[in-house]
Amino acid sequence: MKSLLLFLLVVLFALPTFAQKDVTTFLGIPVDGTKAEVGRSLIEKGFSRTVVDEREFFEGGFNGNSVIVQIGTNNNKVCRIMVLDSHSMNEADIKIRFNNLVGQFEKNRRYKLPETDYRIGDDVDLSYEMRVNNKRFEAVFYQLANPEVVESRVNEMISKVLSTDSLNNLSESKKNFVDATYNYIETVQTLAKPVWFIIDEEYGKYRICIYYDNKYNQADGDDL
Secondary structure: OHHHHHHHHHHHHHHHHHHHHOOOEEOOEEOOOOHHHHHHHHHHOOOEEEEEOOEEEEEEEEOOEEEEEEEEEEOOEEEEEEEEEOOOEOHHHHHHHHHHHHHHHHHOOOEEOOOOOOOOOOOOOHHHHHHOOOOOOEEEEEEOOOHHHHHHHHHHHHHHHOOHHHHHOOOHHHHHHHHHHHHHHHHHHHHOOEEEEEEEEEOOEEEEEEEEEOHHHOOOOOOO
16 A cells, blocks of 8 residues: 555656657647747748747748747747737638638547547637627647557556566556546646647637647746
């Protein structure tokens, strides 16, 4: 029992450190490191860099659309990549674009299937809901944790509290605990890799804005 309790403590305290190795990606680019590093990676992907009023943007093509990309940082670490449509559209077209994007994410096997159907119904008055009721039309997905990384971390953690002999002769209760630990780490890792998008409105025109977030690098109140 003591070894199991120790194992649980090892998992809880070690996970935040280990989790840095498996982060959200955008076009294969980790949402991590420095702003300059991510900027160079975007340029290598064909994006062009623009600076307006000391604000840095990257323009290029993504998922069949022209987009503007911005890099967000916290304590000099990249915590977010924002992808905004370059061109706005009317209410009818943005509904179609939003719903199509939901379908694309649902079909992508790199993402966890949502429990909510985010699609916007044909009868929804988008402008009324957004302006009068302040409703946000958004959808949240999560990039799946890398199974090899999860397994590696579980094995590393187990080896800290169990001997080789014990690993080869696990009791049923310890096997269940190891399985539960794997599922826990996998879930935590996945929830730390959100990708979400929202409809942005300006003067009656609409655009999609997608956010690729690295939860580990975001502000958590340590600076307060």
